[in-house]
Amino acid sequence: MRGSDVHESGTGSEANPNGVSGVDQVFLGLERELAVFLRRARSQSGEMAREVHPGLESSAYGLLVRLEDAGAQRATDLAAYFGVGKATMSRQLRALEDVGVVVREPDPADGRASLVRLTEEGLERFRRVRDARRERYVRKLASWDRGEIAELARLLRQLNDRAED
Secondary structure (H helix, E strand, O other): OOHHHOOOOOOOOOOOOOOOOOOOHHHHHHHHHHHHHHHHHHHHHHHHHHHHOOOOOOHHHHHHHHHHHHOOEOHHHHHHHHOOOHHHHHHHHHHHHHOOOEEEEEEOOEEEEEEEEEOHHHHHHHHHHHHHHHHHHHHHOOOOOHHHHHHHHHHHHHHHHHHOO
16 A cells, blocks of 8 residues: 555545545545455466466466365365365356366265365476466565565455454
């Protein structure tokens, strides 16, 4: 957020330069910056998903991140984690299966269910793209203090955790 977006009193409820009063400028600024951030992140996720395979949608990258982090998962658990419906998750997983980056296997805890996991090829492709992305972050944030980067990661984690409530 830019310093000029919030008035110096810090309450954030003062009139903004456009004359709108009663609007919490702190949260308005947060909303604006998150909207820009999310738009850029969606675009970058699309680019990275297509680096894994040209036919993948942007949502595919987040699924690959989750499967690499958490291991094999039920489709229903993935749908709940991302806050999407079962039909949406099924369609997204089918696209990943079709290009060979994930596979479904019987769930040893419940033979009626299946687990989705990354294939070896999928893991290799994903890690190559992820490592390139991290290098871009390192370059873009080279002028930042490492403590600031850690604080940003902590705050984003806190925001994500609260979004699950």
